[in-house]
Amino acid sequence: MNLLALNWKMNKTPTEAQEWAQELGGGLQVSNAELAVLAPALNLPVLATGLPDGVAFGAQDISEHESGAYTGEISGAMLKDVGATYVIVGHSERREYHGETDADVAAKAAQAQASGLTPIVCVGEGLDVREAGEHVAHTLGQLRGSLENVGADVVIAYEPVWAIGTGKTATADDAEEMAAAIRGALREYYPEQAEGIRVLYGGSVKPDNIAEICGKPNVNGALVGGASLKVADVLAMNDAL
Ligand code: PEP
Numbered sequence: 266m267n268l269l270a271l272n273w274k275m276n277k278t279p280t281e282a283q284e285w286a287q288e289l290g291g292g293l294q295v296s297n298a299e300l301a302v303l304a305p306a307l308n309l310p311v312l313a314t315g316l317p318d319g320v321a322f323g324a325q326d327i328s329e330h331e332s333g334a335y336t337g338e339i340s341g342a343m344l345k346d347v348g349a350t351y352v353i354v355g356h357s358e359r360r361e362y363h364g365e366t367d368a369d370v371a372a373k374a375a376q377a378q379a380s381g382l383t384p385i386v387c388v389g390e391g392l393d394v395r396e397a398g399e400h401v402a403h404t405l406g407q408l409r410g411s412l413e414n415v416g417a418d419v420v421i422a423y424e425p426v427w428a429i430g431t432g433k434t435a436t437a438d439d440a441e442e443m444a445a446a447i448r449g450a451l452r453e454y455y456p457e458q459a460e461g462i463r464v465l466y467g468g469s470v471k472p473d474n475i476a477e478i479c480g481k482p483n484v485n486g487a488l489v490g491g492a493s494l495k496v497a498d499v500l501a502m503n504d505a506l
Contacts, residue, residue, distance in 0.1 A: 341380025
């Protein structure tokens with residue numbers, strides 16, 4: 266089953282999250298994909314009680330540390346305690362605006378796993394790299410660094426930076442080219458589990474393009490930003506899968 270991972274980014278107050286969860290509960294009849302809402306941390310307790318049965322939730326970042334004097338950070342134990350099951354690590358916005366390196370991402374992913382959470386590890390190239398034809402080498406390099414000492418209970422999200430929030434979507438063939446390359450690397454890192462590790466595509470996914478992209482053999486779902494905010498779009502994406 267595909268994973269439809271919904272990245273709200275820095276949107277929705279707890280009150281709005283509650284309303285969204287209720288509206289989803291009213292509209293969701295059959296889940297054609299596993300749904301997971303990746304929300305700002307303050308919304309997680311609301312989602313824990315408000316989401317329909319079977320819809321998972323998680324955070325958008327995690328501290329690489331277990332606990333202690335790290336003001337402003339949120340630990341894996343805290344996320345686990347409210348019922349989160351997933352956490353995004355290494356989103357391109359965190360890499361760009363917060364200077365997160367592959368080593369930081371790997372440390373966060375390992376900490377997520379140590380806390381019993383599944384990290385969604387994001388990788389992907391910028392426009393200059395794609396135009397230079399270096400996108401596969403670049404993304405696989407990021408993947409290698411971001412999975413250092415990380416176990417196989419992981420989801421990979423390929424998100425070309427030029428396609429995030431821009432309305433420019435990679436073609437389904439572009440997504441499959443990279444997903445297949447990522448699968449090849451996963452076979453090397455996790456020979457036993459590679460076929461079962463989900464590789465998602467993210468970047469301007471919408472109701473009208475999700476089916477074609479997720480229909481590709483190595484793409485096992487989508488990480489969706491903008492189109493995750495309206496319940497109607499989420500229901501339409503679920504229906505399309
Ligand atoms: C994202 O934030 O991970 C993302 C893919 O955003 P969008 O769907 O808006 O491009």
